[in-house]
Amino acid sequence: MVMAMIPNQAFRPAPLTARDRLLEAGVKLVREQGFSATSVDQLCQHAGVTKGAFFHHFASKEALGVALAKYWSDSTGAFFAGAPFHHAEYPVQRVLGYIDLRIALLAGPVESFSCVAGTMVQEVFLTSEAIRAACEASIMGNAHALEADLAAAIAQSGAREVTAAGLARHAQAVIQGAIVLAKAKGGAAAAGVAREELQHLRRYFAMLFQQEMTDAG
Amino acid sequence: MVMAMIPNQAFRPAPLTARDRLLEAGVKLVREQGFSATSVDQLCQHAGVTKGAFFHHFASKEALGVALAKYWSDSTGAFFAGAPFHHAEYPVQRVLGYIDLRIALLAGPVESFSCVAGTMVQEVFLTSEAIRAACEASIMGNAHALEADLAAAIAQSGAREVTAAGLARHAQAVIQGAIVLAKAKGGAAAAGVAREELQHLRRYFAMLFQQEMTDAG
DNA sequence: ATAACCATACCAACTGGTCGGTATGTTACA
DNA sequence: TGTAACATACCGACCAGTTGGTATGGTTAT
Numbered sequence: 001m002v003m004a005m006i007p008n009q010a011f012r013p014a015p016l017t018a019r020d021r022l023l024e025a026g027v028k029l030v031r032e033q034g035f036s037a038t039s040v041d042q043l044c045q046h047a048g049v050t051k052g053a054f055f056h057h058f059a060s061k062e063a064l065g066v067a068l069a070k071y072w073s074d075s076t077g078a079f080f081a082g083a084p085f086h087h088a089e090y091p092v093q094r095v096l097g098y099i100d101l102r103i104a105l106l107a108g109p110v111e112s113f114s115c116v117a118g119t120m121v122q123e124v125f126l127t128s129e130a131i132r133a134a135c136e137a138s139i140m141g142n143a144h145a146l147e148a149d150l151a152a153a154i155a156q157s158g159a160r161e162v163t164a165a166g167l168a169r170h171a172q173a174v175i176q177g178a179i180v181l182a183k184a185k186g187g188a189a190a191a192g193v194a195r196e197e198l199q200h201l202r203r204y205f206a207m208l209f210q211q212e213m214t215d216a217g
Numbered sequence: 218m219v220m221a222m223i224p225n226q227a228f229r230p231a232p233l234t235a236r237d238r239l240l241e242a243g244v245k246l247v248r249e250q251g252f253s254a255t256s257v258d259q260l261c262q263h264a265g266v267t268k269g270a271f272f273h274h275f276a277s278k279e280a281l282g283v284a285l286a287k288y289w290s291d292s293t294g295a296f297f298a299g300a301p302f303h304h305a306e307y308p309v310q311r312v313l314g315y316i317d318l319r320i321a322l323l324a325g326p327v328e329s330f331s332c333v334a335g336t337m338v339q340e341v342f343l344t345s346e347a348i349r350a351a352c353e354a355s356i357m358g359n360a361h362a363l364e365a366d367l368a369a370a371i372a373q374s375g376a377r378e379v380t381a382a383g384l385a386r387h388a389q390a391v392i393q394g395a396i397v398l399a400k401a402k403g404g405a406a407a408a409g410v411a412r413e414e415l416q417h418l419r420r421y422f423a424m425l426f427q428q429e430m431t432d433a434g
Numbered sequence: 435a436t437a438a439c440c441a442t443a444c445c446a447a448c449t450g451g452t453c454g455g456t457a458t459g460t461t462a463c464a
Numbered sequence: 465t466g467t468a469a470c471a472t473a474c475c476g477a478c479c480a481g482t483t484g485g486t487a488t489g490g491t492t493a494t
Contacts (some may be wrong), residue, residue: 019475034340038252040450049435050363052475059448111343118397126328126401136401144379160281161420166413167403169398173414180335181386183342184353196383203378204421235440257484268485269441278484 019057021047031111035120035131065120069098072116073141074125080145092209093151098146099202102175106194111180113191115139118176129134139176141168145167156211166206174201224398232432236274238264243285248328252337252348279345282337286351289333290358295337308369309426315363316419319392321365322412330408332356356393360385374426384422391418 006178025046029038040061044054060065085097106113142164149165178197183188244265246255257278261271275281302314323330339351361384368381395414399407 030342032252034251036251037340037344039448041448043331043370050475051477052453053473054475055451056475066276076433114408117401119339121401122336122397123254125403126249129255132401132403136403139398139401162417166417169410170417172415173417174391174396175394177390177392178398180393180397181356181390184338184349186342186346186349186353186355191385197387199386200379200383200390202419204417204424207421256482258482267441269488270439272485414449 008047014021018047018049018053021049022054022057022064023068023071026064027072027116028111029117030068030116031114034123036123062130063093065124065131066134067127069117069131069138071121072196073138076138077141077145080142089155091149094149095146095153095205096202098149099205100199101193101217102176103198103202106178106182106191106198108191110179110186110190110194113194114179114183115176139172143172146171152203153209158191159208159210162208167208171201171205232425233349235264235270238266238273239274239281240285240288243281244289244333245328246338247285249332251340253340256302279330279347282341282348283351286334286337286348286355290351290355293355294358294362297359306368308373309423312363312367312422312426313419315366316422317375320412320415320419321413323395323399323408325408327396327403327411328405330411331400332338332393332394335396342399357386360389363388370422370426376425376427379425383424388422391415406434 006184009214010169026038029042029046033047039053040054043064054064063209080101082100083098083101085101088094088097117135117138120131121139125132125135146168147164147178150167153159154164154167175195178194181197182194185193221339239260242260243255244261246259257268257271259283260269260289271281275284297315297318300315300317300318302311305311305314334355338349338356340350342352363385364381367384370376371379371384371409391414395411398414399411
């Protein structure tokens with residue numbers, strides 16, 4: 001799915017091409033206002049390009065939405081692929097390490113850790129099949145990255161009645177739900193509410209895998 | 218929070234006043250397209266009233282959003298307050314009964330069980346403080362209705378490290394996340410994905426309360 | 435009659451999208 | 465090597481339609 005890993009632009013090299021600048025503006029504006037409320041003019045203004053440039057790179061606003069989901073997916077996927085929790089010895093440690101990392105990322109204002117794909121799909125799941133599919137790929141791709149570790153953890157712990165794919169989806173569901181609750185709470189308390197949800201997810205996984213709870217975020 | 222309980226209008230008496238018809242149209246259109254993508258003209262057309270009627274009852278589109286969250290909250294609140302799971306003997310049964318009811322409601326197309334408050338707050342949490350607060354009240358009110366049974370279940374089971382309020386929020390978070398994943402999945406498989414998430418929530422609660430898993434939805 | 439309720443007509447701002455045109459390469463070939 | 469042919473990236477004015485919102489006037493119950 002999606003998440004913070006894009007705290008703000010200053011920490012990453014400023015995108016050079018107009019296309020990248022538009023996608024970067026898309027990340028920011030969709031997080032702040034959603035997809036429907038974000039206009040093409042706004043995207044152009046924020047990216048510092050003209051409308052002509054926009055429609056040179058994207059056939060339509062919908063096409064930008066599709067590209068944005070992929071851009072988001074690639075960015076977040078690369079971030080988690082390079083995270084240190086992968087080097088933990090036991091699969092259960094790797095699974096809990098992933099959750100701990102997600103917890104650590106839940107800080108600051110909601111728009112700094114909310115999910116572009118999750119936000120978009122809520123709005124357009126019925127009106128744009130192309131964007132819906134792109135968001136599904138983003139969220140489910142993020143889930144898929146967890147499956148191997150979860151399968152190993154299940155095998156090692158002997159957990160029954162659950163599947164690796166199902167648990168991976170559940171992790172994404174809790175993350176998405178945590179973001180919704182954080183948005184509802186608003187203000188400085190938002191991130192704390194979201195972290196609390198991930199703590200419950202961690203406890204669930206730890207219980208399933210018969211692992212003692214260690215400290216978390 | 219939010220949910221199906223409003224499967225479709227045919228099962229409830231057709232609202233008579235223009236205000237109610239507009240709110241009913243709001244439920245349907247926000248579920249299908251989100252709040253930003255829903256125009257005042259669309260709401261009027263669907264409700265069978267004119268723009269004059271709209272702005273007679275609501276000072277602005279934002280005001281309708283606030284009223285819609287309250288309308289939604291009252292409708293769903295009344296539905297769950299009257300549900301039979303409240304009559305179960307043990308608190309753990311009542312908690313799991315609530316989840317089983319939610320699972321049973323997850324059927325049909327996503328727009329028939331999605332959450333109006335959750336959808337709205339995703340889009341406008343930064344741009345409309347009034348709607349955000351109304352959605353928070355809706356979602357947290359739904360959570361609050363569970364707290365008494367959860368507190369009793371915690372007391373009876375001796376569960377530690379969790380609070381009734383925290384678990385109540387977690388239930389809402391999982392429900393919201395299940396809806397997001399269902400929207401991403403799309404099509405006929407959507408409801409099944411959502412039910413799977415609630416099953417995980419049920420398993421988590423059952424483990425916390427040391428209760429054996431019985432059949433669920 | 436008087437106030438709540440609702441319809442019609444209208445407006446300025448903005449919507450996604452188009453279009454003709456330009457500036458800067460990149461390639462093909464004499 | 466020079467130049468013609470083509471491609472890519474971008475600009476900014478413009479379009480028809482839609483947006484949320486207003487102004488005003490007519491009904492209908494009390």
